[in-house]
Amino acid sequence: MKSKEIEERVLDPADGLPVMKVGPWSEEKHVALSRYVDSARKARAKWGYTAFIDLFAGPGRVLNRDSRVISDGGVLSAWRMSLQGGTPFNQVFIGDLDADSILACESRLIAAGAPVRAHVGTASKTVDEVLAALPKGLHFAFLDPFSIEHLDFEIIRKLSSRSNIDILIHFSVMDVQRNIGGDFRLTSSRLDAAAPGWRSNLNLEAVPKHEQVNVYLQYWESLVSDLTKMQVSQNKPLFVNMNRGPLYRLIHLSRHPLAQKLWNTAAMPHSPQQTLPGF
Known part of the structure; x- marks a missing residue:
């Protein structure tokens, strides 16, 4: 769901299509x-069918707010890397709430040679459409929502119904940090969809403020383990802004030890920015 990030339309001079404005950390x-797509090329080669799924695809190209450089977004980066590795995905499924974004992304993927199926709507809706059209095979889903309130846990649970699927998730630490204290006593919270039941299962009053985000994340991981039977990989790189404020983690879910090994190696290496107190 990227429509909020295309408030002021910027067009890519290379193709005349809209781009999404992002921070340099993207x-x-x-x-x-x-790197993960590349590292998994041998695994993909063993399967008759592999698919890449991006339910928050945006327009497919992004504009760095600082450098003003335009580059490929997640799904185009993944597709081009699969081509370079010699084991391209058999199908690319994309979705987004913004119809113009999906049209732009679909056009760019087709121009890049990708067999693409596009869906317009919320990820909670398009996940059902994708799964209905998804053959058996080895699949990789990338969930990169605009904010954590759009990371409905049901999306993850439904994707996990496929036994051979890995999921890479943009988990917004910043959103949790910003809302967890004020939302704890509300009748509804922007954090409820991502981690159902968190307020009734966590005693935040007994948790120091700087540890609350981590406690929320641990509860979310317990839901992943209990409800999807998938495992959270050890390497969960934390990305920070220019002031070293925490932004998000990349969290990889899988069932196969090889997938976990590949992600733990392919993810950005550990650095001081990933050891901020409470995160």
């Missing part, structure tokens, strides 16, 4: 994604 996210 480039590192797409590098980590591409």
